[in-house]
Amino acid sequence: MTEETFFSEQPIIGVSACLLGHNVRYDGGHKRDSFIAEILGREMEFLPVCPEAAIGLGVPRPMIHLVGDPRQPRLVGVQDPTMDVTRRMEAYAADQARQLNGISGYILKKNSPSCGMERVKVYAAESGGHCVRKGTGAFARVLMAQRPLLPVEEEGRLNDAVLRENFVNRVYVYQRWHNLHAAGLTPARLIAFHTDHKYLVMAHSQAAYQRLGRLLSNLSKSDLDKITHSYIHELMPALKRRVTRKRHVNVLQHIMGYLKKRIGSDDKRELSANIEAYRRGETPLVVPITLFRHYFRIHPDEYMSRQIYLQPHPDSLGLRNGI
Ligand code: SF4
Incomplete structure (x- = not known):
């Protein structure tokens, strides 16, 4: 079989939008990853997703972080701990996991309280202080639970x-x-x-x-x-x-x-x-x-x-x- 017939159709993969250079981070910036954008981009079709922007937090926006039990942490504001967007994020992730039925993979932004796949900081208290690197981003956790077969990686591990x-x-x-x-x-x-x-x-x-x-x-x-x-x-x-x-x-x-x-x-x-x-x-x-x-x-x-x-x-x- 020739390369043309083997790979005639590009796989569609979800990607944390900031990794593709979209200015969607809390500070209005991005974290473009050249391997993903330039090398993988030659052969794959990307579906950029920024869960924090998608649930209406805006760009720029107040920073959020994970707090509580590392297995099921809450996603709350750093400055304003009464801003709890856990449910909104989980509902959005569940919806995306259903809608993105045809994708063949997902690349997530490491360390993000929403997108991070593993070793994300989880704070013991709303006020910050002590934290453990045992969390998974609130969006990533629901996505991976609902789509356990989907190939998922973080941009850091792709090095x-x-x-x-x-x-x-x-x-x-x-x-x-x-x-x-x-x-x-x-x-x-x-x-x-x-x-x-x-x-x-x-x-x-x-x-x-x-x-x-x-x-x-x-x-x-x-x-x-x-x-x-x-x-x-x-x-x-x-x-x-x-x-x-x-x-x-x-x-x-x-x-x-x-x-x-x-x-x-x-x-x-x-x-x-x-x-x-x-x-x-x-x-x-x-x-x-x-x-x-x-x-x-x-x-x-x-x-x-x-x-x-x-x-x-x-x-x-x-x-x-x-x-
Ligand atoms: S890490 Fe996720 S939530 Fe944060 S800016 Fe990137 S795509 Fe948006």
Whole structure:
């Protein structure tokens, strides 16, 4: 399959609007993130959302913060603690979680009492003082609770090359999942989806891949909905796991098995040397992957041509140059 057919449709992702350069912060400024706006922006369609502006707090606006129990804090004004916008924010987030049904991911602004995904400051008292970094922004908390399968990340964590690649991969998997439903789910299509993602899932967890395979082993039309539900609830968390070099090497060696009888001994040596150089951290993942794609172009293999692992996202993003 060519890059054009693989990624013909851009995934839609929600983004905290200040990260895209919108002047929506409490002080009227923004926190534009160039990786998101310029690199991801080439391949994804953004849906900018500023929850604080959307619930009518205005720009500029008084600062707000989280107060109380870190598991269920209130969102109140810093200067005026009687200004409690918790319910308004939760209602807005619940509404957005329902409305943004077609999105394939979400990027949130770190540390924000509304948008922060984790480690947001929660103050013990309205007056400030002691705080713990154990909170989740009021908007983010409801969004993630209502859409547990949605790939979500913070812009700060996206500075980590492995987390960055992981998030983008999950966005494209989730987009394919939407497309699978739009095309009409059948047992055959679900099995094909699973087959296409075999090596991608294996890189994250061999055990998860086996559990997913067992789920599909006796698939019939009558239990399709139940199994589909279990399948995606197993798949998306499994894809969150960090993939180490060792795991990638394991997958690359499996894939090499498909070329054994098709390429000569010099080519095999070159391929092995590239995998070893990757294992030692001397080259990024893109090097052995590019070589594999080259060999599969010369020696086409229907099964391998469908493997998402060899091209989980558009090459233009360059994400495998950094891992
Ligand atoms: S962090 Fe969220 S609420 Fe704050 S300015 Fe950015 S988009 Fe708006």
